[in-house]
Amino acid sequence: MKLRQSRSVQLKTRLSGTLRSWLPILQSGLEELEERLREYEKENPYMQVQSGFEQQFPSAFAAKPPGRSEAVSSTEVIEAVTVHQKSLYEMLVEQINAPLFPTPMSEKIAYEIIEEINTEGYFEGDVAEIAEKLGVECERVEKIRERFAYLDPSGVGARDTAEAMLFQLRQSDVSEPLYSLVARMLERFDSIGSFRGEPGYEEALKVIRTFKNPPALETMEASMQIIPDLVIVQGAEGIEVRINDAFYPDIIIEQECETHAFVRKKLKEARDLIDALQMRKATLYKIGLMIVEFQYDFFHGGDIRPMKLKDIAEEFDHNPSTISRAIANKYLMCDRGIFPMKAFFTAAIDEEVSNSAIKQFIAEAIAEEDRSKPLSDNRLLEMIEKKFGIKIVRRTITKYRKQMQIGGSSERKRFYRLA
Numbered sequence: 001m002k003l004r005q006s007r008s009v010q011l012k013t014r015l016s017g018t019l020r021s022w023l024p025i026l027q028s029g030l031e032e033l034e035e036r037l038r039e040y041e042k043e044n045p046y047m048q049v050q051s052g053f054e055q056q057f058p059s060a061f062a063a064k065p066p067g068r069s070e071a072v073s074s075t076e077v078i079e080a081v082t083v084h085q086k087s088l089y090e091m092l093v094e095q096i097n098a099p100l101f102p103t104p105m106s107e108k109i110a111y112e113i114i115e116e117i118n119t120e121g122y123f124e125g126d127v128a129e130i131a132e133k134l135g136v137e138c139e140r141v142e143k144i145r146e147r148f149a150y151l152d153p154s155g156v157g158a159r160d161t162a163e164a165m166l167f168q169l170r171q172s173d174v175s176e177p178l179y180s181l182v183a184r185m186l187e188r189f190d191s192i193g194s195f196r197g198e199p200g201y202e203e204a205l206k207v208i209r210t211f212k213n214p215p216a217l218e219t220m221e222a223s224m225q226i227i228p229d230l231v232i233v234q235g236a237e238g239i240e241v242r243i244n245d246a247f248y249p250d251i252i253i254e255q256e257c258e259t260h261a262f263v264r265k266k267l268k269e270a271r272d273l274i275d276a277l278q279m280r281k282a283t284l285y286k287i288g289l290m291i292v293e294f295q296y297d298f299f300h301g302g303d304i305r306p307m308k309l310k311d312i313a314e315e316f317d318h319n320p321s322t323i324s325r326a327i328a329n330k331y332l333m334c335d336r337g338i339f340p341m342k343a344f345f346t347a348a349i350d351e352e353v354s355n356s357a358i359k360q361f362i363a364e365a366i367a368e369e370d371r372s373k374p375l376s377d378n379r380l381l382e383m384i385e386k387k388f389g390i391k392i393v394r395r396t397i398t399k400y401r402k403q404m405q406i407g408g409s410s411e412r413k414r415f416y417r418l419a
Contacts, residue, residue, distance in 0.1 A: 030244070106144055232333065286315075286316070
């Protein structure tokens with residue numbers, strides 16, 4: 001009995017040590033993981049951290065966008081490295097000239113737009129603020145921004161994923177009638193599955209899967225590379241979840257001889273870190289499996305379904321905050337692009353309706369509204385409750401509308417009159 005109790009105590013002690021290491025390691029993004037382990041390495045002379053990035057860095061540049069699996073030549077690797085040595089900002093500035101930007105003012109507007117483009121290639125600025133700063137109309141700034149659709153990298157300057165793909169479509173060699181179908185699908189990106197019955201749907205999906213997401217994926221600086229933790233592979237036998245462990249650092253234990261209390265302590269800490277790394281992989285792998293299970297339709301061209309953190313937390317027997325830390329700064333790569341893992345946890349109005357579906361409905365309703373009598377938030381609320389059979393409050397509609405940068409009914413009415 002005492003021997004059994006002793007083993008139980010030892011197991012609990014080791015597990016608690018692993019858990020203490022596991023949480024900060026779990027929370028770190030793949031790019032930050034090595035840096036965190038280096039902190040442990042400084043305090044432990046009996047362990048060595050072997051970088052995963054140093055071994056995999058050349059192949060990271062050579063990585064093809066999802067959907068391309070051809071062998072990579074050494075020439076392509078060299079060209080990719082050359083591109084990454086130049087910042088996205090520098091690349092865009094070099095392209096601000098005629099014929100797209102033929103006047104000094106069009107160039108000024110373009111430079112202001114570049115200042116508001118993030119490292120992923122998306123425009124995060126406010127058109128109205130740029131217009132006010134330069135003393136021009138909002139429409140003029142917006143027209144200049146839309147010309148970014150013809151710059152490299154293709155898709156840069158877009159507001160979101162769907163518009164970035166529309167920009168890329170404009171530069172593609174896709175012809176009619178497929179072009180129009182792809183454009184319509186991208187304009188209703190959140191409900192792309194509703195096109196499933198149309199002729200050419202599968203071919204249109206193949207086109208969409210060739211587009212880069214985010215648009216500056218291949219031109220980001222090396223320090224800003226997005227390295228996905230999970231890779232979703234689709235083949236004839238179904239969907240497979242893989243941990244991208246090629247970039248994981250390894251911990252090498254330099255001495256196994258436990259001759260001194262200090263040495264034993266440091267060796268134990270090193271083994272705890274190894275166990276913590278394995279727990280990190282196991283946790284993310286299980287989350288990946290559950291994402292595929294919940295979002296199966298998405299990986300076949302459908303929509304993202306409402307999915308809550310508590311759904312996974314219950315499976316893991318963890319607090320939702322732990323799962324939230326687990327998916328923070330983590331990315332998933334699949335045929336449709338690279339996505340933050342948190343994107344699959346769409347907040348839900350109820351069990352069947354996601355807030356993205358509500359936003360999509362608001363955007364479509366306003367796009368089709370009577371310009372002489374724009375829809376009020378109260379009217380939008382009535383329409384949503386009737387369509388989705390749910391009960392929400394008006395301030396939720398107002399919040400979603402503002403998040404999409406859509407003005408109120410009176411503001412839109414004034415704009416329509418000016419237009």
